Amino acid sequence: MRNAFADTLTQLAKEDERVVLLSGDIGNKLFDNFKKVDASRFYNCGVAEANMMGVAAGMALNGLRPVIYTITPFTTTRCFEQIRVDVCYHHAPVVIVGTGSGLSYAELGPTHHSLEDMAILRTLPGMCVLAPCDATELDLMLRAALQQDHPVYIRIGKKGEPAIHKEKPKLRIGEVLVVQEGTEVALLSAGILMPEVLKAAEILKDRGISAEVVSFHSIKPLDTAYLQQADSRFKLLVTIEEHSLIGGLGGAVAEWRSQYNAQIPHLSLGAPDQFMHEIGSQKYAQVKYGLEAEQIAERVLTAIPEMRARIVA
Amino acid sequence: MTMTTLQELQAHARKLRARIIKTSHQASIPHLGSCLSCVDILTALYFSVLRLDPAKPRDPDRDRMILSKGHGAPALFQVLARRGFYPESMLDTYGEDGGLFAEHPPTPEQLPGIEAATGSLGHGLPLGLGMALAARINKKDYNVYAVLSDGECNEGSVWEAAMMAAAQQVSKLCVIIDFNKWQATGRSCEVMALEPLADKWRAFGWNACEIDGHDIPALLDTLTTFPAANGKPTAIIAHTVKGKGVSFMEDDNNWHYRIPTATEVEAAERELETGT
Numbered sequence: 001m002r003n004a005f006a007d008t009l010t011q012l013a014k015e016d017e018r019v020v021l022l023s024g025d026i027g028n029k030l031f032d033n034f035k036k037v038d039a040s041r042f043y044n045c046g047v048a049e050a051n052m053m054g055v056a057a058g059m060a061l062n063g064l065r066p067v068i069y070t071i072t073p074f075t076t077t078r079c080f081e082q083i084r085v086d087v088c089y090h091h092a093p094v095v096i097v098g099t100g101s102g103l104s105y106a107e108l109g110p111t112h113h114s115l116e117d118m119a120i121l122r123t124l125p126g127m128c129v130l131a132p133c134d135a136t137e138l139d140l141m142l143r144a145a146l147q148q149d150h151p152v153y154i155r156i157g158k159k160g161e162p163a164i165h166k167e168k169p170k171l172r173i174g175e176v177l178v179v180q181e182g183t184e185v186a187l188l189s190a191g192i193l194m195p196e197v198l199k200a201a202e203i204l205k206d207r208g209i210s211a212e213v214v215s216f217h218s219i220k221p222l223d224t225a226y227l228q229q230a231d232s233r234f235k236l237l238v239t240i241e242e243h244s245l246i247g248g249l250g251g252a253v254a255e256w257r258s259q260y261n262a263q264i265p266h267l268s269l270g271a272p273d274q275f276m277h278e279i280g281s282q283k284y285a286q287v288k289y290g291l292e293a294e295q296i297a298e299r300v301l302t303a304i305p306e307m308r309a310r311i312v313a
Numbered sequence: 314m315t316m317t318t319l320q321e322l323q324a325h326a327r328k329l330r331a332r333i334i335k336t337s338h339q340a341s342i343p344h345l346g347s348c349l350s351c352v353d354i355l356t357a358l359y360f361s362v363l364r365l366d367p368a369k370p371r372d373p374d375r376d377r378m379i380l381s382k383g384h385g386a387p388a389l390f391q392v393l394a395r396r397g398f399y400p401e402s403m404l405d406t407y408g409e410d411g412g413l414f415a416e417h418p419p420t421p422e423q424l425p426g427i428e429a430a431t432g433s434l435g436h437g438l439p440l441g442l443g444m445a446l447a448a449r450i451n452k453k454d455y456n457v458y459a460v461l462s463d464g465e466c467n468e469g470s471v472w473e474a475a476m477m478a479a480a481q482q483v484s485k486l487c488v489i490i491d492f493n494k495w496q497a498t499g500r501s502c503e504v505m506a507l508e509p510l511a512d513k514w515r516a517f518g519w520n521a522c523e524i525d526g527h528d529i530p531a532l533l534d535t536l537t538t539f540p541a542a543n544g545k546p547t548a549i550i551a552h553t554v555k556g557k558g559v560s561f562m563e564d565d566n567n568w569h570y571r572i573p574t575a576t577e578v579e580a581a582e583r584e585l586e587t588g589t
Contacts, residue, residue, distance in 0.1 A: 020450065040449070040450060041450060043446070043481075045477060046473075046476070046477065046480075048470075048473035048474075048476070048477065050435075050439065050469070050470040050473055051439040051442070051470050051473035051474045051477055052439075053439070054436055054438075054439025054440045054442070054443060054470065054474065055439050055440075055442050055443035055446065055474070055477070056443060057439075057440055057443060058429075058439065058440040058441060058442060058443020058444040058445075058446070058447065059443040059444070059446060059447045059450075060443075061421070061428075061429075061440075061443075061444065062443070062444050062447035062448070062451065063373075063447065063451060064447050064450060064451070066443075081433060082436065082439070082470070085430070085432075085433050085436055086429075086436055086439070086440055089420060089430055090420055090421070090429070090430060091420070091422070
């Protein structure tokens with residue numbers, strides 16, 4: 001996904017001379033092509049994220065479209081106050097990209113995990129929070145983000161994520177993309193867990209359950225129109241994310257349920273309220289937190305009585 | 314500079330001080346000591362140095378000035394009104410619910426003349442650096458000034474920005490430190506190891522000099538040496554007195570938070586020899 005980011009941004013820098021890339025001492029060689037387009041619009045800001053965020057806001061307030069790129073915790077929690085004050089309070093059109101989000105860097109330990117970024121950034125007025133499921137979504141999202149007049153946060157994976165969209169979808173910020181239609185349960189996925197979610201849908205299909213698979217790439221603004229029609233169409237809403245159960249897509253959907261007095265049951269799958277103290281791969285971490293395809297399918301099957309009955313039968 | 318001009322600037326500074334003190338009393342606005350220490354710096358900048366037109370506050374070519382010590386906003390609000398960005402009568406609403414004027418600057422969209430909504434310390438210099446880099450990218454000629462407090466230099470983000478500005482050779486960025494020797498609850502050189510402050514900036518790759526921050530001719534002379542030809546950004550350490558201009562407020566840190574009584578306002582006005 002990070003290669004797609006570099007390629008798309010390089011293309012956008014050619015098309016729009018306001019685009020500036022700020023990197024937090026990361027992406028050695030990744031941005032060589034960007035620098036070839038215009039070296040004066042690439043800044044390695046060093047390991048100084050608070051300053052980087054302020055610099056980006058100062059640029060955005062003076063006609064530029066800065067894009068910030070570094071590892072997710074360092075471009076979110078590390079400099080949250082700069083995002084809040086310099087970017088959001090000033091309504092500065094800065095695009096913040098967090099790479100290796102969720103558990104992508106599981107083996108690097110909790111300092112490099114990001115399981116709270118969507119929760120905290122979602123609270124900021126004017127901030128848009130996005131989580132693409134593959135490189136195609138990221139490409140479209142980045143283009144859309146640079147057309148906005150407000151701040152945008154995009155959390156992405158690392159590299160090697162499989163392509164989900166066979167064709168280029170029509171992506172709009174704030175509108176879900178239905179990846180696979182279904183009739184009984186809706187699997188709402190934010191970000192890079194989509195391959196597991198699709199596999200879970202296959203497993204459910206084998207058990208006779210029709211699951212709709214949705215890329216819920218916009219956590220804010222939330223596609224409430226989709227949720228409202230889903231309220232009557234499905235027996236269960238399942239949110240799935242490499243993020244804390246507190247405050248991410250699951251949290252946003254729970255807020256929607258209470259606000260609209262929705263009746264549909266909601267199963268929220270994500271990381272529990274704990275740090276992962278042992279080391280392990282991303283796969284290990286996903287299994288630990290119950291986010292692998294079989295685990296997702298199992299949780300769905302046991303979530304509502306009617307489906308539990310079906311398992312017994 | 315003619316003597317008349319200097320007298321005019323000094324008259325502005327006296328009147329500004331009187332209005333700041335009166336407003337602090339009327340609207341119960343604190344940080345009086347911090348406001349009075351930077352009045353001469355702001356006067357020199359806004360009435361002589363900055364290239365700007367109050368009728369065109371968003372002019373792309375204007376010099377940018379950020380009051381990074383946002384708690385000095387009561388001084389800045391008076392300066393901007395006196396400079397003509399908005400009528401002084403607008404300040405009659407000072408402290409009223411639903412108004413714009415309180416303890417910190419609002420966003421640029423809310424009030425002409427404001428470049429950044431500060432108040433949380435350590436934000437102004439990174440923002441200013443971004444503005445200065447934008448000038449370079451956009452091929453603009455404007456200068457960027459940021460007024461910081463000495464206590465604000467506690468913030469790591471100040472030094473992050475200092476390092477990047479030097480690395481990028483952003484010569485059109487000027488920091489002025491209102492070095493009034495106090496922060497909220499103690500001597501700024503005791504709370505953190507602030508000195509040698511000028512040497513710190515030099516070590517970070519900046520031009521640095523120390524002047525009397527209440528000596529307007531000295532301020533103007535120093536500011537004419539900026540931007541420096543050597544490609545480095547400039548830091549001016551302006552030695553100031555907290556509460557400057559009123560004998561019973563000078564160097565007394567109680568005036569970081571204290572609100573003056575009506576009697577104290579009268580006494581201050583007498584000292585400042587104004588008819589406001």
